[in-house]
Amino acid sequence: MRRVILAIVTTAVALVLLLTFKTQTQSAGPAGSPASVVGSPAPGGTGTATAASPTGSKPAGSSPTPSGGTKTVTGTVAQTVYGPVQVKITVKDGRITAATAVQYPSGTPRDYQINSYAIPQLNAAAVAAGNAKIDSVSGATYTSGGYIASLQSAVDKAGIA
Numbered sequence: 001m002r003r004v005i006l007a008i009v010t011t012a013v014a015l016v017l018l019l020t021f022k023t024q025t026q027s028a029g030p031a032g033s034p035a036s037v038v039g040s041p042a043p044g045g046t047g048t049a050t051a052a053s054p055t056g057s058k059p060a061g062s063s064p065t066p067s068g069g070t071k072t073v074t075g076t077v078a079q080t081v082y083g084p085v086q087v088k089i090t091v092k093d094g095r096i097t098a099a100t101a102v103q104y105p106s107g108t109p110r111d112y113q114i115n116s117y118a119i120p121q122l123n124a125a126a127v128a129a130g131n132a133k134i135d136s137v138s139g140a141t142y143t144s145g146g147y148i149a150s151l152q153s154a155v156d157k158a159g160i161a
Contacts, residue, residue, distance in 0.1 A: 070097075072089070
């Protein structure tokens with residue numbers, strides 16, 4: 001009888017340990033490696049990502065360009081528990097054609113891991129929705145909240161309904 005109880009308890013403990021085991025899903029490779037995210041800083045960076053534009057760098061805020069009603073607008077910085085988040089959008093003919101997080105938390109490996117997954121999803125959702133009414137990314141609640149706040153600011157500055 002003791003052996004049966006011991007076997008059941010051992011099996012239960014092993015099952016619990018197996019189910020709670022966490023694997024690394026994203027490798028935090030050096031910038032430029034396939035594991036790194038375009039526009040994201042290397043681990044341990046300052047928390048600011050810079051995206052190269054074909055015409056060079058542009059100042060923050062609203063900056064219309066001569067190409068048929070296209071303008072780039074940067075939202076205000078939203079402070080989160082883990083650091084600042086700021087979004088830049090490109091608007092053409094009243095529609096968001098591109099969204100980029102230009103600033104987000106990346107000071108720790110965990111920040112880098114979370115945001116290398118969340119930021120591309122938030123950028124794609126902003127372009128797909130065409131406004132700031134997007135869902136948060138599970139596991140990146142604070143970053144999502146800051147992203148949405150900054151995105152709303154950029155949408156307001158751009159005059160998109």
